[in-house]
Amino acid sequence: MMSMNVWKRATLAIVRKPVRSGIIGLLMLMVFTSLVAQVGVSTALRTMSDGIGAGMGIGFTVSAGENPISAEEASRFSRIPGVTKTAYATKTLAQVDGARPVMPRQGPRLDSDLAMQVSVLGTTDSSLSEEFQSGLYRLEQGRHISGDGDDVLVHRDFALQNGLSVGSTFRLRQEGRNATVRVAGIFSGNVQAQSPLPSDTSENLIYSGRRVTSALTGNDRIGMIRCLSDNPQDLSAAVSQAKTMAGGKYDVTDDSARLSGVLQSVQTVRDLVRMVLLSVCLADVLVLAMALVFWIRSRIHEIGTLLALGIGKMRIVAQLAIETGLMAAVAALCSLGTGAMLSGYVSSRLLRDSGVAPLESLHVEALPPEQTVLILLLGCAVIAVALAVSCAAVLSKSPKSILSSMR
Secondary structure: OHHHHHHHHHHHHHHHOHHHHHHHHHHHHHHHHHHHHHHHHHHHHHHHHHHHHHHOOOEEEEEOOOOOEOHHHHHHHHOOOOOOEEEEEEEEEEEEEOOOOOOOOOOOOOOHHHHOEEEEEEEOEHHHOHHHHHOOEEEEEEOOOEOOOOEEEEEHHHHHHHOOOOOOEEEEEEOOEEEEEEEEEEEEEOOOOOOOOHHHOHHHEEEEOHHHHHHHHOOOOEOEEEEEOOOHHHHHHHHHHHHHHHOOOOEEEEOHHHHHHHHHHHHHHHHHHHHHHHHHHHHHHHHHHHHHHHHHHOOHHHHHHHHHOOOOHHHHHHHHHHHHHHHHHHHHHHHHHHHHHHHHHHHHHHHHOOOOHHHHOOOOOOOOHHHHHHHHHHHHHHHHHHHHHHHHHHHOOOHHHHHHOOO
8 A cells, every 4th residue: 555655646746747747758758869869870880881891892803904814714713712792794895886975075086986986894793893882883774784695784874865775776896796785774873084085984884794795806705803792801811812813814903991991981970970979868868867856856845745744765765766767668668769760860861871872772770679678778777876866965864954944
């Protein structure tokens, strides 16, 4: 019965003072929301870091130079431990029948044959090219090139100028050899050209299956191998083995420098967001602690009356704890919604503003269950400490002192 009286007094105290209870509850909600949002954003950035290896195509590139790579040699590189995806590529020049290259607005006047050339990059998988993996190029329509078919991927500006769409066909030719190709996809984006030649611009780059470049060049040699790893930790050993296999015959380019720069940027953003959210949470805790102190002091008359009726300090503390616990429970439940909304918004903005296409599509679990439960328990512990400090300021006094302060 005595325990029931404590619960009844606690609930009545909350109901009878809705404004006061609402303010305390709102401050608790701000504390919990900041904590939950911090967990959600940290999870998003951790997901970003973990997804960089797979999403950005981190790996190494083997360039043939003057020594074309045979299919047998290429397969040895693809079997290196840690290499999960491999794309073979060969680049050549060709002229186009039924279409015209996109001419640069400025530049030197070129011989007609040079002006009519385009670059053809024969690859086993266009989606694994560095430009697509890094987000410099983006597939707008259709699908990527895979396998050794006759499909091609053309730039949006090239397609607009020549009235091409997915399904259109045209012919490529080089020194008496030719290949009829079909547009499977259209991409956009731009990379700084290395020379004033139209064939070096992004608009005049055509991705194709390797059968197309083989038909144009008359051989099946491979000019470049792109090896990717899903785990950045395996990259160093894979690159070392690739360099050993290549010897002085091929050039092996490590992408880990690009990886370390991106990871450092992600970590910097992660630390900054964590610092901001923790600072907001600390400010909320301080405001809540001061509010609880004023809350207890505003109830000095009530506390004195209960003491005068013979109710002990522990039962008064229990009542205050129950009131605080009830408001904290409601605030914690509400923070699951507000914290998820805040962390989801911040996380999506961070991923969307990363400028890297694979990261923009990452799915982030806004509220990981285990971490969320732990952070809510931490919030409850913080509120309990704030309540204890607030109660100590009043209840540390003797009953006589409290009663005399009521006069």
